[in-house]
Every structure is written in structure tokens, then in C-alpha cells.
Amino acid sequence: MEEIQQTIEMDRLNHGRFESWPFSQDFCVTCGLCSSSCPASGIDGFDPRKLVRMVSLGLEDEVIEARWPWICTMCAKCEHVCPMEINIPGMVRSIRGLREREKVPGILHKGLDAALKTGNNLSLPKEDFIFILEDVGEEIADEPGFEGFKVPIDKEGANILTTIHNKLVNTHTDDLKHWWKIFYAAKEDWTVPSDNWEGTNWGLFTGDDAAMKTMTGRIVDNMEKLKIRNLLWPE
Amino acid sequence: MFELLIQYIREGRIKLDKSKFDNVLATYHDPxxxxxxAEKLFGHGxxxxxxxxxxxxxENWVDLYPAKREQFCCGGxxxxxxxxxxxxxILYGKKKMDQIKAAGAKMLVVPCHSCHGQINNIKKEYEMEDLEVKYLWELVADCLKV
Structure with a gap:
């Protein structure tokens, strides 16, 4: 970030580079409320007010290369306090989307890529997924008060379709039980799809609208295929 | 998710034991x-x-301060x-953890996988290993009368 503080070339002061965005960064009054409200302010020099100015000044390459948009949690406190109602989290997400996919930090793009190819972030095969669900279902059935509990998989015409967060069929299988116990007690008619059950949608974090649409479309396809009108998508 | 739980409770489809956590001071985090x-995007938070x-x-829970629209981010x-x-x-979770400490809460209830993961992950960094982090639907499941 240091070089750009030294020189800004005039030919780069091109607002037009960002004009395809529906955002209002040019209205920024540089009051600094965003910086004061931000939980990440000061970390690695991060300052949302500066980021907004950089976008306003057309410093596209710099903001795309910067770590700043990735250490922001997009919590929207800045937007909440902004007197000009600038959509700063939306701006951050759009900047993330402009980075080359191979340069997306951590496992974000890799997980999303796996989900697009296999239906879930873990590339968990269908038979393993079903085995885990049934295994956890049997544990519930062993508890007093939940006799005869079974996990309804791919049940056509159920009232509710639920998605699953991948960590619940990975390291946190006990956390599958809470909703299932509530369904049992409420005598709900519910089901889990055996394909495309992934409830997370990491395109939200990587700024990848096309991937988000694909992931969401698969959930809608499941609802249509199984003739289900209600969706519980707590991820 | 909230509407479904409220519907089950209002219609009497599930019955809850309110005394289960009598001895635990709980608090709630707004994701x-x-x-x-949600308020900005859909007009309802x-x-x-x-x-x-x-x-x-x-019976026994308190709000964090600040709360609702002014809530501090979990950092996750x-x-x-x-x-x-x-x-x-971990660094930006500090404000959150200080806020929970100030409330004196021993249990944090959250309806979000990211917040849940973050708070559970950083509590050891702030000497808060005893803090119990619970999904909102987990709290409901724990209180079920079956």
C-alpha cells in the first residue's frame, strides 16, 4: 500500500472505471464515521474511508491487489453509520470479485470450486453423506423421547426442504441433531436432499455472482424436483 | 428460520422447559x-x-451493550x-469478547454458523474457555419437553 501513498498518476483518476457499479462512493464526505465504527480499522493499516477514496479515485489495480477487502468482515457497521448511505460492504464484495480466482486467499475459492464441481464444499460422495446422516439419525433414535426417529432423505412432497452446512457432516455432526429433534417434536414433514445439499454459498464471500446463482439454482431445482414449497436454509 | 421456530412455539407444536438454564446467565449476539x-437488503432486520x-x-438472559443495529461484529x-x-x-474478536465479559454472560446464543465458529474458535485467546456458545435452534432443542 505504501507506493500509492507516494504518487497518484493523474491519468488514473478515472471514476469511469468503476461506473458500472451501482455504488455511491463518489458521495463520500470523508467524515470518517466508517473508520471509527469498523472492527478491522487499523489492522494492516485498514481504513474503510481510505478504501472508499481509493475506489473513488479509480485506483482499481491497487484495491484489487490489497489485502484490505479480504480482512474486512463485511459486517455493515460502516454502512449503518454512513451519513451518505454508501454501500461499503457491497463495494468490498465487488472488489473481491475482481481479483483473479487463483489469488483468492485461503480455501474460499477452492471450497467454492469443489462445490460447483461436486455439489458440496467437501467433495463428499453421496454414499458417505447418506451414511453420516443415517448414523446420526440412529444416535437420536437411541435417546429417550426420540424413539423411531429416522432422517427422511429425498422425500417427495414434504412440507420443508432443509440444506446442510458442510461442517455438520464433517467435524460437527452432533450439531445436525438440534433441528432434527425440533422437527421430531413438532411432527414436521421435512426432508434433506441427497444431492446438492450444501447450504453455504461462498460466492457471497468471493464476490462471485455466477457461482452464487448456480448454487442457489440447485436448491430451487431440488425443491421443484421433490415438489416442496418451503425451504429452511439456515446457513 | 425464526418464523418457523416461532410458529412451532405459538401453535403449541413444541413445548419448552423454561427452567433448564435457570443457573446460567445467557446473552444474544445479532449476526x-x-x-x-437483512434490514438494508430486505427491509426487515x-x-x-x-x-x-x-x-x-x-427467564435469565441479558442483552449485550450495544445491541441490535449497533451490535459489534463477531469478527468471523x-x-x-x-x-x-x-x-x-482473532484481533477483531477482542471487542466482542470484551462486550460479552462486560455482560457477565456464561452462555452466548447465536443463530449463525460463522459467528458460532468464530466465537468458539477465539474464546481460548481471551481466557473465556468456559463460555458456552449455542445456536439459537440448539437452545430450543435443549429446552424441548419430550
């Missing part, structure tokens, strides 16, 4: 996506619904659990 961002559900599960949003920038993520 950005259900609160501030889920501030009152989770608090009503908490009221059905326990925006995919920061998965970017690998962990030192940064």
Missing part, C-alpha cells in the same frame, strides 16, 4: 446478515424475533474464517 444487512424465542426458553463474517488471515480475525 450482521440477519440484522443490519431480525432483532425482536430471536429475543422473543429466548424469552420462551429462559465475510468468509474471514477461511481466508487464512487468522491473526487479524
Amino acid at each position: 450482521c446478515n440477519y440484522a443490519r444487512k 431480525y432483532f425482536d424475533e430471536p429475543r422473543w424465542i429466548l424469552d420462551q426458553c429462559m 463474517g465475510g468468509g474471514t474464517m477461511t481466508t487464512g488471515y487468522n491473526a487479524e480475525r
